[in-house]
Amino acid sequence: MVTEHSTTALVTAAARGDESAWAELVRRYTPLVYSVIRSHDLGGADAADVNQTVWLRLVEHLDQVRKPEALAAWLAVTTRRECYRMSRLGRRTQPVDPSDGALDGYDGSSAAPDEDLLRTERRQALREGFAQLPPRCQELLSLLTADPPLSYREAADRLGVPIGSIGPTQARCLRRLRDCPALAPYLGLRPSNGTKGGDRDGAVAAGR
Amino acid sequence: MEPWPPVDDAGLGAELRAALWDAGEVPEEHLRAARAAFAWRTVDAELTLAELVFDSACEAGAAGPTRSAGSARNLSFRGGPIMLEIEVSAAGIVGQLCPADGGRISARTANGTYDETSVDAVGLFSLGVPPPGPVQLHARAGGVTVVTDWVCLR
Incomplete structure (x- = not known):
């Protein structure tokens, strides 16, 4: 079953021309690419062009993703870079026609924009922190947060390490994530409790 | 109110899962384009x-x-x-x-x-x-x- 293969095996198989392996990579990683695109406030044709660029780019780089376990980081970095390029082109994003649906789902039309914004920022901070982790941490945390998540036993088999090392390694990786600079602006911060996120704004602004 | 990021590993793991994998429903157009990109693989x-x-x-x-x-x-x-x-x-x-x-x-x-x-x-x-x-x-x-x-x- 393709769905049980590790990312490393999928990248290797796709590089050899296995289209089903590619389809599984797409299934696993389009949410990551899409979430990065959305966090850059790109919608519509711009979002679609960035997505297409990233996947076309990956096709050419399959042979060169030397550490396939770092694929998530490669995708996150490439997507972020292409979002930046798109934002510099400033082509179709403005003015936005509100009736075209491009902004549906992630702007001020939602019931709780402050909470949505806070959640979006936090998730982006986590993704940035994740992208800065060592590849082994990224691979392990990817496996343990996947849907469905792997058991410690499965993760140990996948990574070729003793099962007893999984728990301590996970704890160490999560500690690194918690301590990474991307999350620093949020440390010790409490969620908005009716104060409309004034603390958050201050802390986030200070971190930028 | 709980601090963020969560101090417990289970909580942080859940937040990371949401950040990495719950991007909302990826538009079908994005999935289709990503799958189709494979046709441009050069051998x-x-x-x-x-x-x-x-x-x-x-x-x-x-x-x-x-x-x-x-x-x-x-x-x-x-x-x-x-x-x-x-x-x-x-x-x-x-x-x-x-x-x-x-x-x-x-x-x-x-x-x-x-x-x-x-x-x-x-x-x-x-x-x-x-x-x-x-x-x-x-x-x-x-x-x-x-x-x-x-x-x-x-």
Whole structure:
């Protein structure tokens, strides 16, 4: 079953021309690419062009993703870079026609924009922190947060390490994530409790 | 109220899971485009991939590069000994391939080739205005095949 293969095996198989392996990579990683695109406030044709660029780019780089376990980081970095390029082109994003649906789902039309914004920022901070982790941490945390998540036993088999090392390694990786600079602006911060996120704004602004 | 990021590993793991994998429903168009990208896999072992190494649009302080007062955008691709430089403007693409050895160059989108032309003796070529969306240049010269990284040119 393709769905049980590790990312490393999928990248290797796709590089050899296995289209089903590619389809599984797409299934696993389009949410990551899409979430990065959305966090850059790109919608519509711009979002679609960035997505297409990233996947076309990956096709050419399959042979060169030397550490396939770092694929998530490669995708996150490439997507972020292409979002930046798109934002510099400033082509179709403005003015936005509100009736075209491009902004549906992630702007001020939602019931709780402050909470949505806070959640979006936090998730982006986590993704940035994740992208800065060592590849082994990224691979392990990817496996343990996947849907469905792997058991410690499965993760140990996948990574070729003793099962007893999984728990301590996970704890160490999560500690690194918690301590990474991307999350620093949020440390010790409490969620908005009716104060409309004034603390958050201050802390986030200070971190930028 | 609980602090964030969560102090317990289970809580942080759940937040990370949401950040990495719950992007909401990915548009079908994105999934379709991502799957279809595989059709552009090149199997030529002699192929040189010229990676994007410079884009004036991404330089700090650059003004809005397109649409504004006829300013052109410059991009450079490099792969091994091969250098490919292009200038994109409202008039289309002009570029130079080094080392120069004649040959042909084509420009394609994910839908296929949209223009093709010959490369002259000093490596110069010109191509039509690129469509929106990612574009890849594909050159054959002196027994060498070069493709560039895909990149949106406008």
